[in-house]
Amino acid sequence: MKDKSIITISTINGTRGFHLAPWHFKTFKIVSALIVFFFLALTINLFELSDKMDQVTLSENQLISQANKLQHQLISQENTLQGTITDLSDEKLELKQDINQRDSMLDKFYTRLNNLENYLEGDSSLNDTKQNLGASESIDSRLNAATINSALRINFLRNVPNGSPVKKARLSSQFGYRTHPVTKKRKKHRGLDFAVNTGTPIYATADGVVEMARKSNLGSGNFLRIQHSHGFSSSFSHMKSFKAHSGQFVEKGQLIGYSGNTGMSSGPHLHYEIRFVGRALDPLNFVRWNNDNFDTIYEKEKGIKWDYLVQKQEQQINIQLQLLSQLDAALLVQSN
Template sequence: MSHLEPPSLAKKSRRPLQHYYRAAVIIAVCGMFSYGGYSMFHLYQNAKISQIKAQKLSAQALALSASLSEETAMNQDLNQALADKNKSLVALNQRIDDMETVLGIEPADDSQTITQRVDTAAINSAVRATLFQLIPNGAPTPNVQLTSGFGTRIHPITKKRKRHDGLDFAAKIGTPIYAPADAVIERARNSNYGYGNQLTLNHTMGFTSTYSHMSKFKVKQGEFVKKGQLIGWTGNSGLSTGPHLHYEIRFLGKPLNPRPFVKWNIENFDSLFKQEKNVQWASLLNTINSMVAMQVQLTGDEHHDLGITTVNHTQSTTNQDDF
């Protein structure tokens, strides 16, 4: 007969195995929970880090967007400023063109900069202003009628044919007389004969002007006067048939017809050079041009061109009507 193990012993032998299985299962479950918890914690940490990074990126994106908006606004302002500058440049070019036309300057070539064109126009303007300041121009007694011109005539007193070297203005006694250009008083002579009380003004570049039959002087010999300054008053002194001013202009002692000088102004600038042939205007203009260009050079850019032709005195000009 076979030997059988008692039931109680079999039950006792199975209990340790069940304990082992339970422990293993518990351990496995705990391990799985622990691993799962660790994994979840790790995922949470990663999610948190990703969220922080996303917030930083969002903040950077906002900053970049704000910077881009600011740069866009700046670009718009710069484009508007550039458009305004271009508009001003076009207007400036037009004004320079107009100025060159008025001054009789040859049209500028493409090689000339705006600065050079402005300098040329400035020199031309300065040359003209200088000429009007230094050379007699305009009437010494404004708004007074001219009664006798330059040339040969019958003398109103001697009744003999005689050369008349000036102009006579029918001015009442006490009419103001003004210097037609800067000058120094060369002579102030009182006399009851001939030309009577007479002033002689020594201008620059060889020009002089004389005022006769005056009643009173405002200046004295050796005094410097400016254009437009009061120098005396008209009268009826000396050999005269009535109150008037006898006005003469001379160049190197030679009498010139004062009429073109009296009518000379900015609007008919070239007319004097055509009508008066006894003055070497080209040489005089070159001298004045050099003086003015040097002044512009000293007060501005050191690269100014001193060889600029400032006056085109060969340009045709409509002759002005005589008095």
């Protein structure tokens, strides 16, 4: 019994004693220590696992946010492309009808020419005329060239500012140096001033995204700027109120707000600017620009590398034409 401990347990049925040797206590301590160590390790692992789960959740939320942003951009680009494709389809149909009529006229001309050749055999001038006609571009080539030129005009007049932002307005101040009506100092006026009553509707002059819609009682007053394609932007100052907000996509001719007299202004008017890569341009050249005088803008704004813009745009139009051709071929196969 030496070196042994007695544990006594009393119950209603009596008292019982248990003899425990020292190694029992050592075993109990070791087991208890192992249990405590196990629970500590388990707790630490749980904390680490929880932290990793939080990081995974954060990364997942960021990925979802990026995916939503990309989806929004894709939808916007798809809508723009669909609009261009629709315009091109209509234009292509009209051009096909026109080319078919001209082709019919050419067939009649060839018939008459052949009759003349049969009647006047050996006339070298007629043979030269026939050879020149045979060397001319094919109908498909002419159709593609006309389609590209027409689509180029449609795209530029859709995405580059043109026309007036207000209807039936008088120009009160043009682009260039002038004496400021408020400060009375001579400085460069970087836009056009339209003399219009407060509350006159203002319209977007090209497709684009509203980069800024800022309210202020200083300087330009209530100010809205639209970012367009190809490096162009348009801005509107001294507005009364906005009908478009920052980040919104707007189309040419869409109502974006109303004119006012906010900021440093001597009376109700709209100050309108057009910039290319941040450089102010004379808006009057673009206000007067339309499909009838399309090529004149190249001469009036020589500081812009139009040849580069035209080249890049023609490449995009060629891709769209290829897509249209593939679509037409697929529809033809389905119809058969």
